[in-house]
Amino acid sequence: MTDASYRDAIFTTPLDRVASFSFDERVVACFPDMIRRSVPGYGQILGMLGEIAARHLRHGGHVYDLGCSLGAVGLALAGRLAPDAFTLTGVDLSPAMVERARATFSDECPEHRIEIVECDIRHLDYRPASMIVLNFTLQFLAPGDREALIDKLFAALEPGGVLVLSEKIVAADEQENAWLVERYHDFKRANGYSDMEISQKRTALENVLVPDTLEAHHARLSRAGFSRVTTWFQYLNFASMIAFKD
Ligand SMILES: Nc1ncnc2c1ncn2[C@@H]1O[C@H](C[S@+](CC[C@H]([NH3+])C(=O)[O-])CC(=O)[O-])[C@@H](O)[C@H]1O
Ligand SMILES: O=C(O)C(=O)Cc1ccccc1
Numbered sequence: 001m002t003d004a005s006y007r008d009a010i011f012t013t014p015l016d017r018v019a020s021f022s023f024d025e026r027v028v029a030c031f032p033d034m035i036r037r038s039v040p041g042y043g044q045i046l047g048m049l050g051e052i053a054a055r056h057l058r059h060g061g062h063v064y065d066l067g068c069s070l071g072a073v074g075l076a077l078a079g080r081l082a083p084d085a086f087t088l089t090g091v092d093l094s095p096a097m098v099e100r101a102r103a104t105f106s107d108e109c110p111e112h113r114i115e116i117v118e119c120d121i122r123h124l125d126y127r128p129a130s131m132i133v134l135n136f137t138l139q140f141l142a143p144g145d146r147e148a149l150i151d152k153l154f155a156a157l158e159p160g161g162v163l164v165l166s167e168k169i170v171a172a173d174e175q176e177n178a179w180l181v182e183r184y185h186d187f188k189r190a191n192g193y194s195d196m197e198i199s200q201k202r203t204a205l206e207n208v209l210v211p212d213t214l215e216a217h218h219a220r221l222s223r224a225g226f227s228r229v230t231t232w233f234q235y236l237n238f239a240s241m242i243a244f245k246d
Protein backbone atom coordinates (compact mmCIF):
# COMPACT_ATOMS: atom_id res chain seq x y z
CA MET A 1 0.00 0.00 0.00
CA THR A 2 1.70 3.18 -1.15
CA ASP A 3 -1.07 5.69 -0.65
CA ALA A 4 -1.57 5.47 3.13
CA SER A 5 -1.81 9.00 4.41
CA TYR A 6 -2.57 10.37 7.83
CA ARG A 7 -4.11 13.63 8.97
CA ASP A 8 -1.52 16.33 9.60
CA ALA A 9 -1.28 16.62 13.40
CA ILE A 10 2.39 17.68 13.55
CA PHE A 11 1.86 20.96 15.40
CA THR A 12 -1.23 20.01 17.45
CA THR A 13 0.59 19.80 20.79
CA PRO A 14 2.30 22.83 22.36
CA LEU A 15 6.08 22.61 22.02
CA ASP A 16 8.65 24.28 24.31
CA ARG A 17 10.88 24.79 21.31
CA VAL A 18 9.64 24.58 17.73
CA ALA A 19 12.29 22.93 15.54
CA SER A 20 12.83 24.08 11.95
CA PHE A 21 10.50 22.42 9.46
CA SER A 22 11.98 19.48 7.54
CA PHE A 23 10.64 16.91 5.09
CA ASP A 24 11.19 13.95 7.41
CA GLU A 25 9.23 10.68 7.86
CA ARG A 26 6.56 12.33 10.01
CA VAL A 27 5.86 14.96 7.35
CA VAL A 28 5.92 12.36 4.57
CA ALA A 29 3.30 10.26 6.42
CA CYS A 30 0.78 13.12 6.38
CA PHE A 31 2.04 15.11 3.38
CA PRO A 32 -0.96 14.74 1.01
CA ASP A 33 -3.30 15.96 3.78
CA MET A 34 -0.88 18.74 4.84
CA ILE A 35 -0.41 20.16 1.36
CA ARG A 36 -4.10 19.93 0.45
CA ARG A 37 -5.17 21.78 3.64
CA SER A 38 -2.23 24.26 3.55
CA VAL A 39 -1.78 25.34 -0.05
CA PRO A 40 -4.68 27.30 -1.55
CA GLY A 41 -5.41 26.07 -5.07
CA TYR A 42 -3.01 23.10 -4.91
CA GLY A 43 -5.47 20.69 -6.60
CA GLN A 44 -6.41 23.22 -9.27
CA ILE A 45 -2.77 23.90 -10.08
CA LEU A 46 -2.10 20.17 -10.50
CA GLY A 47 -5.10 19.80 -12.82
CA MET A 48 -3.94 22.73 -14.94
CA LEU A 49 -0.37 21.35 -15.13
CA GLY A 50 -1.83 18.42 -17.09
CA GLU A 51 -3.49 20.88 -19.49
CA ILE A 52 -0.33 23.00 -19.80
CA ALA A 53 1.68 19.86 -20.58
CA ALA A 54 -0.91 18.80 -23.17
CA ARG A 55 -0.47 22.18 -24.92
CA HIS A 56 3.22 22.95 -24.53
CA LEU A 57 5.13 19.73 -24.07
CA ARG A 58 6.77 18.51 -27.28
CA HIS A 59 5.49 14.99 -28.06
CA GLY A 60 7.95 12.57 -26.47
CA GLY A 61 9.73 15.46 -24.74
CA HIS A 62 11.38 15.32 -21.35
CA VAL A 63 9.90 16.82 -18.16
CA TYR A 64 11.64 17.62 -14.89
CA ASP A 65 9.55 17.79 -11.70
CA LEU A 66 11.92 19.44 -9.23
CA GLY A 67 11.13 18.90 -5.55
CA CYS A 68 8.67 16.19 -6.59
CA SER A 69 7.76 15.09 -3.02
CA LEU A 70 5.35 12.16 -3.46
CA GLY A 71 5.10 12.66 -7.23
CA ALA A 72 1.81 14.55 -7.52
CA VAL A 73 2.94 16.45 -10.65
CA GLY A 74 4.02 13.26 -12.44
CA LEU A 75 0.73 11.61 -11.50
CA ALA A 76 -1.22 14.59 -12.87
CA LEU A 77 0.69 14.38 -16.18
CA ALA A 78 0.34 10.60 -16.37
CA GLY A 79 -3.40 10.99 -15.77
CA ARG A 80 -3.69 13.41 -18.70
CA LEU A 81 -1.10 12.11 -21.23
CA ALA A 82 -0.36 8.74 -22.83
CA PRO A 83 2.85 6.87 -21.88
CA ASP A 84 4.52 7.74 -25.22
CA ALA A 85 3.82 11.48 -24.79
CA PHE A 86 6.68 12.22 -22.38
CA THR A 87 9.46 11.00 -20.13
CA LEU A 88 9.77 12.49 -16.65
CA THR A 89 12.46 12.79 -14.00
CA GLY A 90 11.20 13.65 -10.52
CA VAL A 91 13.92 14.94 -8.20
CA ASP A 92 13.81 15.26 -4.43
CA LEU A 93 16.37 15.54 -1.66
CA SER A 94 14.26 13.77 0.98
CA PRO A 95 14.92 9.99 1.03
CA ALA A 96 11.52 9.34 2.65
CA MET A 97 9.73 11.24 -0.15
CA VAL A 98 11.74 9.50 -2.89
CA GLU A 99 11.05 6.02 -1.52
CA ARG A 100 7.30 6.57 -1.49
CA ALA A 101 7.21 8.37 -4.84
CA ARG A 102 8.98 5.43 -6.53
CA ALA A 103 6.51 2.93 -5.05
CA THR A 104 3.56 5.08 -6.16
CA PHE A 105 4.70 5.27 -9.79
CA SER A 106 5.44 1.59 -10.13
CA ASP A 107 2.01 0.79 -8.62
CA GLU A 108 -0.11 3.42 -10.33
CA CYS A 109 1.36 4.09 -13.76
CA PRO A 110 3.95 1.42 -14.60
CA GLU A 111 3.55 2.12 -18.33
CA HIS A 112 4.66 5.73 -18.05
CA ARG A 113 8.39 6.42 -18.28
CA ILE A 114 8.92 8.12 -14.94
CA GLU A 115 12.08 7.92 -12.82
CA ILE A 116 12.72 9.43 -9.41
CA VAL A 117 16.19 10.66 -8.49
CA GLU A 118 17.33 11.44 -4.95
CA CYS A 119 19.44 14.55 -5.46
CA ASP A 120 19.79 18.24 -4.67
CA ILE A 121 18.25 20.15 -7.59
CA ARG A 122 21.12 22.67 -7.34
CA HIS A 123 23.65 19.97 -8.23
CA LEU A 124 21.87 17.94 -10.90
CA ASP A 125 23.39 17.57 -14.34
CA TYR A 126 20.36 18.57 -16.44
CA ARG A 127 19.62 17.04 -19.84
CA PRO A 128 17.60 18.93 -22.48
CA ALA A 129 13.96 19.27 -21.41
CA SER A 130 10.72 20.47 -22.94
CA MET A 131 9.01 21.33 -19.63
CA ILE A 132 10.34 21.97 -16.13
CA VAL A 133 8.10 22.24 -13.06
CA LEU A 134 9.03 23.78 -9.73
CA ASN A 135 5.79 23.30 -7.79
CA PHE A 136 6.42 25.01 -4.42
CA THR A 137 10.11 24.10 -4.28
CA LEU A 138 12.21 27.19 -5.15
CA GLN A 139 10.91 28.82 -1.93
CA PHE A 140 12.92 26.28 0.12
CA LEU A 141 16.26 27.14 -1.50
CA ALA A 142 18.47 29.75 0.16
CA PRO A 143 17.60 33.04 -1.58
CA GLY A 144 21.21 33.39 -2.77
CA ASP A 145 20.98 30.06 -4.65
CA ARG A 146 17.83 30.80 -6.61
CA GLU A 147 19.23 32.80 -9.52
CA ALA A 148 21.90 30.22 -10.42
CA LEU A 149 19.27 27.46 -10.47
CA ILE A 150 16.89 29.42 -12.72
CA ASP A 151 19.81 30.19 -15.06
CA LYS A 152 20.67 26.47 -15.18
CA LEU A 153 17.07 25.53 -15.93
CA PHE A 154 16.84 28.13 -18.71
CA ALA A 155 19.96 26.61 -20.27
CA ALA A 156 18.48 23.07 -20.03
CA LEU A 157 15.18 24.01 -21.69
CA GLU A 158 14.84 23.44 -25.43
CA PRO A 159 13.65 26.37 -27.58
CA GLY A 160 9.86 26.41 -27.20
CA GLY A 161 10.17 24.93 -23.71
CA VAL A 162 8.32 26.14 -20.61
CA LEU A 163 9.11 26.51 -16.92
CA VAL A 164 6.19 26.43 -14.49
CA LEU A 165 6.97 28.00 -11.13
CA SER A 166 4.48 27.83 -8.24
CA GLU A 167 5.38 29.65 -5.04
CA LYS A 168 4.18 31.10 -1.78
CA ILE A 169 4.70 34.84 -2.32
CA VAL A 170 5.05 37.98 -0.23
CA ALA A 171 3.52 41.33 -1.23
CA ALA A 172 5.91 44.29 -1.22
CA ASP A 173 3.25 46.52 0.33
CA GLU A 174 3.11 45.81 4.06
CA GLN A 175 -0.65 46.37 4.43
CA GLU A 176 -1.46 44.26 1.40
CA ASN A 177 0.79 41.51 2.70
CA ALA A 178 -0.75 41.60 6.19
CA TRP A 179 -4.25 41.24 4.68
CA LEU A 180 -3.19 38.31 2.49
CA VAL A 181 -1.47 36.53 5.40
CA GLU A 182 -4.49 37.05 7.69
CA ARG A 183 -6.86 35.62 5.07
CA TYR A 184 -4.41 32.74 4.51
CA HIS A 185 -4.64 31.96 8.22
CA ASP A 186 -8.46 32.07 7.88
CA PHE A 187 -8.09 29.58 5.00
CA LYS A 188 -6.06 27.26 7.26
CA ARG A 189 -8.55 27.64 10.13
CA ALA A 190 -11.41 26.81 7.76
CA ASN A 191 -9.45 23.67 6.82
CA GLY A 192 -9.32 22.52 10.44
CA TYR A 193 -6.00 23.91 11.72
CA SER A 194 -6.05 25.51 15.19
CA ASP A 195 -4.45 28.86 16.02
CA MET A 196 -1.67 26.97 17.82
CA GLU A 197 -0.94 24.75 14.81
CA ILE A 198 -0.90 27.80 12.53
CA SER A 199 1.44 29.69 14.84
CA GLN A 200 3.86 26.80 15.48
CA LYS A 201 4.06 25.94 11.77
CA ARG A 202 4.78 29.60 11.03
CA THR A 203 7.68 29.50 13.51
CA ALA A 204 8.98 26.21 12.06
CA LEU A 205 9.01 27.72 8.54
CA GLU A 206 10.95 30.87 9.53
CA ASN A 207 14.20 31.00 7.53
CA VAL A 208 13.21 27.67 5.88
CA LEU A 209 10.50 28.87 3.50
CA VAL A 210 11.54 32.37 2.43
CA PRO A 211 9.03 33.80 -0.07
CA ASP A 212 9.92 36.30 -2.82
CA THR A 213 7.61 38.90 -4.34
CA LEU A 214 5.96 38.15 -7.68
CA GLU A 215 7.99 41.07 -9.07
CA ALA A 216 11.27 39.45 -7.92
CA HIS A 217 10.25 36.16 -9.59
CA HIS A 218 9.36 37.89 -12.86
CA ALA A 219 12.60 39.92 -12.83
CA ARG A 220 14.73 36.81 -12.15
CA LEU A 221 13.01 34.83 -14.93
CA SER A 222 13.41 37.69 -17.40
CA ARG A 223 17.07 38.13 -16.44
CA ALA A 224 17.66 34.43 -17.09
CA GLY A 225 16.45 34.95 -20.67
CA PHE A 226 12.77 33.89 -20.67
CA SER A 227 11.01 35.96 -23.33
CA ARG A 228 7.57 35.97 -21.66
CA VAL A 229 6.45 35.38 -18.08
CA THR A 230 2.76 35.11 -17.12
CA THR A 231 1.24 34.73 -13.68
CA TRP A 232 -1.55 32.34 -14.60
CA PHE A 233 -2.80 31.61 -11.06
CA GLN A 234 -3.03 33.41 -7.74
CA TYR A 235 -5.03 32.51 -4.63
CA LEU A 236 -4.11 34.72 -1.63
CA ASN A 237 -0.33 34.56 -1.11
CA PHE A 238 0.19 31.55 -3.41
CA ALA A 239 0.83 31.95 -7.13
CA SER A 240 1.92 30.06 -10.21
CA MET A 241 3.82 31.47 -13.17
CA ILE A 242 4.70 30.13 -16.60
CA ALA A 243 7.88 31.28 -18.37
CA PHE A 244 8.46 30.70 -22.10
CA LYS A 245 11.78 30.15 -23.82
CA ASP A 246 11.88 31.26 -27.49
N1 LIG B 1 17.55 21.49 -2.79
C1 LIG B 1 16.57 20.61 -2.99
N2 LIG B 1 16.71 19.63 -3.89
C2 LIG B 1 15.72 18.72 -4.10
N3 LIG B 1 14.53 18.77 -3.44
C3 LIG B 1 14.36 19.73 -2.53
C4 LIG B 1 15.35 20.70 -2.25
N4 LIG B 1 14.87 21.55 -1.29
C5 LIG B 1 13.63 21.12 -0.98
N5 LIG B 1 13.32 20.03 -1.72
C6 LIG B 1 12.06 19.26 -1.72
O1 LIG B 1 11.05 20.11 -2.22
C7 LIG B 1 9.78 19.62 -1.79
C8 LIG B 1 8.90 20.81 -1.49
S1 LIG B 1 7.17 20.42 -1.42
C9 LIG B 1 6.84 20.21 -3.15
C10 LIG B 1 5.47 19.71 -3.48
C11 LIG B 1 5.40 18.93 -4.75
N6 LIG B 1 6.12 19.56 -5.86
C12 LIG B 1 3.96 18.70 -5.13
O2 LIG B 1 3.49 19.31 -6.11
O3 LIG B 1 3.31 17.89 -4.44
C13 LIG B 1 6.40 21.94 -1.13
C14 LIG B 1 5.82 22.13 0.20
O4 LIG B 1 5.84 21.19 1.01
O5 LIG B 1 5.28 23.27 0.44
C15 LIG B 1 10.06 18.71 -0.59
O6 LIG B 1 9.70 17.38 -0.91
C16 LIG B 1 11.56 18.85 -0.34
O7 LIG B 1 12.18 17.65 0.11
O1 LIG C 1 1.59 25.59 5.82
C1 LIG C 1 2.14 26.66 5.49
O2 LIG C 1 2.20 27.63 6.28
C2 LIG C 1 2.66 26.84 4.14
O3 LIG C 1 3.20 27.85 3.84
C3 LIG C 1 2.52 25.75 3.10
C4 LIG C 1 3.36 24.55 3.34
C5 LIG C 1 2.82 23.32 3.00
C6 LIG C 1 3.56 22.17 3.21
C7 LIG C 1 4.84 22.25 3.74
C8 LIG C 1 5.39 23.49 4.06
C9 LIG C 1 4.64 24.65 3.84
